[in-house]
Amino acid sequence: MVIKPKESDNRTEILKDVDLSAVNTLGVRAVADRFAKIGSVSKLERLYQKGELQEKDVFVLGGGSNVLFAERVSRLLLKIEIEGIEIEEETDNHVIIRAGAGENWHQLVSWCVKNNFGGIENLALIPGTTGAAPVQNIGAYGAELEEVFYKLEAFDMRTGELKKFEKEDCEFAYRDSVFKRRYKNRFIITHLYLKLTKAEHTVECSYRALREHMDAKNIGNPEMPDIYQAVIEIRKSKLPDPADIGNAGSFFKNPVISAGRFSMLEKKYPEIPAYRVDTGRIKIPAAWLIEKAGWKGKRVGNVGTYKNQALVIVNHGDAEAAEIYEYAMNIKKSVKDLFGIELVPEVNLVGEF
Numbered sequence: 001m002v003i004k005p006k007e008s009d010n011r012t013e014i015l016k017d018v019d020l021s022a023v024n025t026l027g028v029r030a031v032a033d034r035f036a037k038i039g040s041v042s043k044l045e046r047l048y049q050k051g052e053l054q055e056k057d058v059f060v061l062g063g064g065s066n067v068l069f070a071e072r073v074s075r076l077l078l079k080i081e082i083e084g085i086e087i088e089e090e091t092d093n094h095v096i097i098r099a100g101a102g103e104n105w106h107q108l109v110s111w112c113v114k115n116n117f118g119g120i121e122n123l124a125l126i127p128g129t130t131g132a133a134p135v136q137n138i139g140a141y142g143a144e145l146e147e148v149f150y151k152l153e154a155f156d157m158r159t160g161e162l163k164k165f166e167k168e169d170c171e172f173a174y175r176d177s178v179f180k181r182r183y184k185n186r187f188i189i190t191h192l193y194l195k196l197t198k199a200e201h202t203v204e205c206s207y208r209a210l211r212e213h214m215d216a217k218n219i220g221n222p223e224m225p226d227i228y229q230a231v232i233e234i235r236k237s238k239l240p241d242p243a244d245i246g247n248a249g250s251f252f253k254n255p256v257i258s259a260g261r262f263s264m265l266e267k268k269y270p271e272i273p274a275y276r277v278d279t280g281r282i283k284i285p286a287a288w289l290i291e292k293a294g295w296k297g298k299r300v301g302n303v304g305t306y307k308n309q310a311l312v313i314v315n316h317g318d319a320e321a322a323e324i325y326e327y328a329m330n331i332k333k334s335v336k337d338l339f340g341i342e343l344v345p346e347v348n349l350v351g352e353f
């Protein structure tokens with residue numbers, strides 16, 4: 001059943017010198033040498049046949065909520081705008097939906113909740129597109145995309161073929177997948193399939209902020225739409241809206257260190273928060289390290305760290321890409337000097353810095 005029809009795609013092939021200010025949530029001024037909007041798989045096929053899709057020279061862009069562009073981007077920028085939502089399969093208990101990679105993620109989540117399709121309500125209000133969601137296995141409030149992932153279709157820039165990826169092919173991990181490693185810059189995700197519940201929804205409410213929210217609202221047995229609503233309210237109260245202040249969410253990943261290294265740090269900082277990944281590895285919240293290094297709420301020129309969340313770097317006004325990059329690298333150095341821990345950006349750096 002087709003819920004939302006696909007768009008026709010007869011726009012100009014490749015544009016030159018395109019301003020990227022409106023397509024990155026950090027709101028930096030940047031220009032792409034070459035830029036194309038992709039509204040269909042057939043447009044990708046046309047570009048491939050013309051020899052335009054050279055893996056190393058292409059950057060695939062969704063909503064631009066997880067990127068920092070350099071002032072000039074010389075790679076061909078493909079903005080994925082493939083639309084359409086279809087119900088592929090339906091039983092009394094489950095539904096499989098197929099969504100175009102260009103669909104807005106939050107709108108898709110909202111549509112699912114409205115139709116009583118459960119499993120992605122904890123991922124409400126994450127900015128960006130549906131096609132980018134598997135790339136870093138988006139996660140929030142105790143849930144990750146991989147839990148509802150069914151399969152995806154992606155265009156192979158090396159062979160010009162459309163390939164199906166099952167869950168095990170994607171090698172999902174914390175904010176990670178095969179599309180960030182082995183297949184980085186090779187595949188363009190065109191469609192995502194999700195398997196969602198129609199009955200007996202599993203409500204995930206173990207995350208502390210969610211529990212506290214439910215307690216405060218006197219909701220004893222939250223249902224799927226309660227989780228959706230709570231996540232939206234919590235996120236709005238904690239995270240800056242890119243429409244008000246430029247940002248790309250968490251700038252760094254939470255570092256994972258060895259248990260041995262952790263016990264040494266714990267002696268010096270007994271209050272250090274930690275989450276066990278497995279027997280030998282511990283995850284530390286990067287926000288805590290950054291805050292401890294004195295960066296929370298700090299501002300240098302047009303760039304700063306958000307007052308309520310040290311992991312979010314914000315553009316206070318007209319920050320240039322180089323300024324944001326330098327600010328981030330200074331945070332990285334402080335954390336390294338103080339704790340000996342190497343922070344790795346979660347945000348994708350695009351272009352020369």
Ligand SMILES: Cc1cc2nc3c(=O)[nH]c(=O)nc-3n(C[C@H](O)[C@H](O)[C@H](O)COP(=O)(O)OP(=O)(O)OC[C@H]3O[C@@H](n4cnc5c(N)ncnc54)[C@H](O)[C@@H]3O)c2cc1C
Nearest residue numbers: 062063064065066127128129131132138139140189248249
């Ligand atoms: C305020 C805020 C809050 C956020 N909160 C969260 C959060 O809670 N959890 C979380 O996981 N993330 C969060 N993020 C990060 C971001 O929203 C996600 O990473 C999102 O999935 C990025 O989507 P996008 O379409 O904007 O991708 P982009 O930023 O455009 O691209 C991100 C990466 O995906 C690749 N990509 C994009 N589309 C495709 C495609 N169709 N095929 C292949 N590769 C593609 C790009 O090449 C790039 O490497 C937040 C960001 C902001 C600004």
